[in-house]
Amino acid sequence: MIELIQFPWSPFCIAQRRILEFSGQRFKITNLPRTGDRALVWKLTKERYYGVPIIRDGRNVVFETGEDTQDIAKYLDWKFQLGLFPAELEGVQSVLWRYIENEIEGLGFKLNDVYFREFVTKADQLPFIRHKERKFGRGCIDQWQAQQKDMLKQLAARLLPFEQMLAHQPFLLGDKPRFVDFDLYGMLENFLYSGRYKLPAAHKQIQRWHRRMTILKSKKTS
Numbered sequence: 686m687i688e689l690i691q692f693p694w695s696p697f698c699i700a701q702r703r704i705l706e707f708s709g710q711r712f713k714i715t716n717l718p719r720t721g722d723r724a725l726v727w728k729l730t731k732e733r734y735y736g737v738p739i740i741r742d743g744r745n746v747v748f749e750t751g752e753d754t755q756d757i758a759k760y761l762d763w764k765f766q767l768g769l770f771p772a773e774l775e776g777v778q779s780v781l782w783r784y785i786e787n788e789i790e791g792l793g794f795k796l797n798d799v800y801f802r803e804f805v806t807k808a809d810q811l812p813f814i815r816h817k818e819r820k821f822g823r824g825c826i827d828q829w830q831a832q833q834k835d836m837l838k839q840l841a842a843r844l845l846p847f848e849q850m851l852a853h854q855p856f857l858l859g860d861k862p863r864f865v866d867f868d869l870y871g872m873l874e875n876f877l878y879s880g881r882y883k884l885p886a887a888h889k890q891i892q893r894w895h896r897r898m899t900i901l902k903s904k905k906t907s
């Protein structure tokens with residue numbers, strides 16, 4: 686059985702988890718014990734990777750080999766024949782997933798992190814803050830709190846292209862869900878993880894699509 690090794694709130698992990706659920710296959714979730722403890726990932730990847738998500742499928746351990754790769758999603762797509770990466774959409778998807786994983790993720794995780802005390806256990810809060818401050822500077826989470834209103838406005842603006850796409854079709858690139866649908870879903874579920882936010886009120890199409898994405902099952906298995 687495939688095993689997903691993850692943090693439950695991580696945008697990239699949520700995207701892969703939703704793909705696995707969509708596949709209809711049985712899979713197992715392993716949450717890393719503590720936010721700072723990557724020992725399991727380090728061991729499974731033979732000391733080549735410490736990020737999440739990774740997946741273990743029997744003797745295969747799959748992890749991202751580059752900043753903008755989609756090795757895990759492509760593996761799942763190949764294994765379960767999900768149709769997430771058709772060749773004719775590869776170019777447009779690769780442009781979109783960079784936008785999704787930078788412009789959308791970059792605001793969504795900061796907005797969610799403002800409430801980290803509500804979803805990170807007390808014992809994990811020190812490594813969590815240290816991890817953030819090492820990358821974004823001391824007091825970064827307080828700054829994100831101060832910028833919350835502006836960041837919410839920016840997020841709504843950055844989501845507008847998706848609202849426009851969904852006005853004409855049920856999924857971002859047509860009548861079938863593709864990788865970028867799951868990718869955007871993961872980033873937005875991370876933004877929503879604290880339970881303190883809603884999707885922007887103006888983006889009705891995104892709200893409908895989000896409900897659809899939450900329950901979607903692959904036709905192959907349903």
Ligand SMILES: N[C@@H](CCC(=O)N[C@@H](CS)C(=O)NCC(=O)O)C(=O)O
Pocket residue numbers: 695696697698735736737738749751752753754
């Ligand atoms: N492009 C990667 C990004 C994954 C990523 O940034 N994961 C974060 C957690 S959300 C991570 O583990 N970063 C390394 C670290 O925290 O040390 C993917 O799609 O999986």
